[in-house]
Amino acid sequence: xxxxxxxxxxxxxxxxxxxxxxxxxxxxxxxxxxxxxxxxxxxxxxxxxxxxxxxxxxxxxxxxxxxxxxxxxxxxxxxxxxxxxxxxxxxxxxxxxxxxxxxxxxxxxxxxxxxxxxxxxxxxxxxxxxxxxxxxxxxxxxxxxxxxxxxxxxxxxxxxxxxxxxxxxxxxxxxxxxxxxxxxxxxxxxxxxxxxxxxxxxxxxxxxxxxxxxxxxxxxxxxxxxxxxxxxxxxxxxxxxxxxxxxxxxxxxxxxxxxxxxxxxxxxxxxxxxxxxxxxxxxxxxxxxxxxxxxxxxxxxxxxxxxxxxxxxxxxxxxxxxxxxxxxxxxxxxxxxxxxxxxxxxxxxxxxxxxxxxxxxxxxxxxxxxxxxxxxxxxxxxxxxxxxxxxxxxxxxxxxxxxxxxxxxxxxxxxxxxxxxxxxxxxxxxxxxxxxxxxxxxxxxx
Ligand SMILES: Cc1cc2nc3c(=O)[nH]c(=O)nc-3n(C[C@H](O)[C@H](O)[C@H](O)COP(=O)(O)OP(=O)(O)OC[C@H]3O[C@@H](n4cnc5c(N)ncnc54)[C@H](O)[C@@H]3O)c2cc1C
Numbered sequence: 001x002x003x004x005x006x007x008x009x010x011x012x013x014x015x016x017x018x019x020x021x022x023x024x025x026x027x028x029x030x031x032x033x034x035x036x037x038x039x040x041x042x043x044x045x046x047x048x049x050x051x052x053x054x055x056x057x058x059x060x061x062x063x064x065x066x067x068x069x070x071x072x073x074x075x076x077x078x079x080x081x082x083x084x085x086x087x088x089x090x091x092x093x094x095x096x097x098x099x100x101x102x103x104x105x106x107x108x109x110x111x112x113x114x115x116x117x118x119x120x121x122x123x124x125x126x127x128x129x130x131x132x133x134x135x136x137x138x139x140x141x142x143x144x145x146x147x148x149x150x151x152x153x154x155x156x157x158x159x160x161x162x163x164x165x166x167x168x169x170x171x172x173x174x175x176x177x178x179x180x181x182x183x184x185x186x187x188x189x190x191x192x193x194x195x196x197x198x199x200x201x202x203x204x205x206x207x208x209x210x211x212x213x214x215x216x217x218x219x220x221x222x223x224x225x226x227x228x229x230x231x232x233x234x235x236x237x238x239x240x241x242x243x244x245x246x247x248x249x250x251x252x253x254x255x256x257x258x259x260x261x262x263x264x265x266x267x268x269x270x271x272x273x274x275x276x277x278x279x280x281x282x283x284x285x286x287x288x289x290x291x292x293x294x295x296x297x298x299x300x301x302x303x304x305x306x307x308x309x310x311x312x313x314x315x316x317x318x319x320x321x322x323x324x325x326x327x328x329x330x331x332x333x334x335x336x337x338x339x340x341x342x343x344x345x346x347x348x349x350x351x352x353x354x355x356x357x358x359x360x361x362x363x364x365x366x367x368x369x370x371x372x373x374x375x376x377x378x379x380x381x382x383x384x385x386x387x388x389x390x391x392x393x394x395x396x397x398x399x400x401x402x403x404x405x406x407x408x409x410x411x412x413x414x415x416x417x418x419x420x421x422x423x424x425x426x427x428x429x430x431x432x433x434x435x436x437x438x439x440x441x442x443x444x445x446x
Contacts, residue, residue, distance in 0.1 A: 007033040011103030018109035018303030021327030027073035039082040052135040054178040055412040061399035086275040112304040115267035121242040126262035140419035159256025161199035168205030170355040172263035177358030180229035206238040218363040245430030289345035302326040
């Protein structure tokens with residue numbers, strides 16, 4: 001409480017894993033009033049985005065209303081607005097809509113965006129996969145190329161059913177597995193007039209292995225599973241250009257395609273550039289071990305938006321579990337500060353790293369000691385850890401019911417082409433290099 005008896009005001013920017021968990025923990029305290037600001041009215045669950053893009057789960061499974069998530073807490077206000085500027089000295093933020101909010105404490109948790117590393121044409125032509133809308137757009141594009149190729153099979157020769165995924169980290173590897181399963185699943189039955197077996201998923205990474213952060217055994221396992229699913233893995237090559245109708249790799253190969261999924265890296269969301277705070281690797285805000293920023297009392301920066309120092313002298317990974325634990329820790333530190341006591345350094349309880357590679361296949365390295373698992377047991381570990389990250393019991397049940405239905409029935413009830421902007425493909429757009437009907441599917445320099 002302030003000396004006049006009023007509550008301390010905590011302004012939180014971002015209702016993702018970090019911001020929402022901070023708000024929820026503070027909501028239980030009578031001494032604070034919280035204003036949570038997000039540009040969307042929902043909290044999104046990124047770990048299921050590739051399932052949304054491949055029609056395995058629906059929108060409601062990956063998004064929860066922020067108001068409902070915080071319902072029943074009169075000391076929490078939810079405001080929808082896009083924060084465009086921060087004054088960290090006064091702990092004030094301003095929104096594009098013209099409002100400003102000043103707090104006794106300011107918590108910045110605005111997450112990430114795709115990092116295209118200046119790759120020519122990528123921002124214009126590739127599909128990033130960080131948000132709900134991006135996953136919906138990608139789903140519509142995937143379904144649309146099947147519809148167009150069904151109508152005009154000549155489009156196959158122009159790469160209509162080539163899907164290029166850039167980046168062999170967890171997001172790219174998971175997406176490749178799910179997309180290959182989608183294609184090999186029911187689509188051949190649904191498109192009896194189309195040579196669905198000609199569809200090809202490419203996974204491109206400039207490194208020497210997939211899932212670089214995992215063990216060598218996991219690298220080999222992921223490659224084996226994806227190859228079994230028919231994925232063409234291109235390692236040791238970078239994507240040089242993403243054109244509307246093809247991609248060019250650093251070895252000179254050109255792959256005709258209308259669907260390039262960008263899983264090639266992340267950087268802090270655009271607000272970081274207007275936050276008036278020191279930035280480091282990936283444009284993220286540099287924080288102290290207790291998640292505050294040197295020289296700006298009362299300002300905390302959390303989750304993907306921050307470079308959080310780890311015990312090994314590196315930074316913590318961009319993971320939902322890191323973000324969620326940051327949020328809870330910060331709520332505790334704010335209450336500690338209000339009580340006039342010392343803040344403590346953030347301690348991350350490391351549950352490990354894991355990636356799912358389509359039906360039945362996953363790799364998991366559990367806990368700090370990285371106990372290695374693969375196959376169905378790793379699949380079960382993935383489900384368990386991610387169920388705990390979901391924001392509510394109802395969302396958990398709905399998502400798993402949808403998913404189980406897709407899994408056992410092998411149908412995709414959520415195969416909805418709902419994004420009109422993605423439904424219009426100008427097949428004449430592009431350099432024309434791959435537009436000749438006699439052009440080979442892939443031109444290789446090798
Ligand atoms: C495809 C994909 C799969 C993933 N899978 C996993 C996984 O399996 N396991 C795992 O642990 N992690 C996974 N991650 C990483 C995980 O999702 C992130 O680490 C986590 O979301 C970070 O949480 P956050 O709260 O920092 O940011 P976010 O969850 O991104 O939340 C940021 C919030 O800020 C809001 N916001 C941004 N800018 C503004 C602004 N200017 N004004 C107002 N609001 C704003 C956004 O709308 C959003 O709600 C995955 C990420 C992706 C992209």
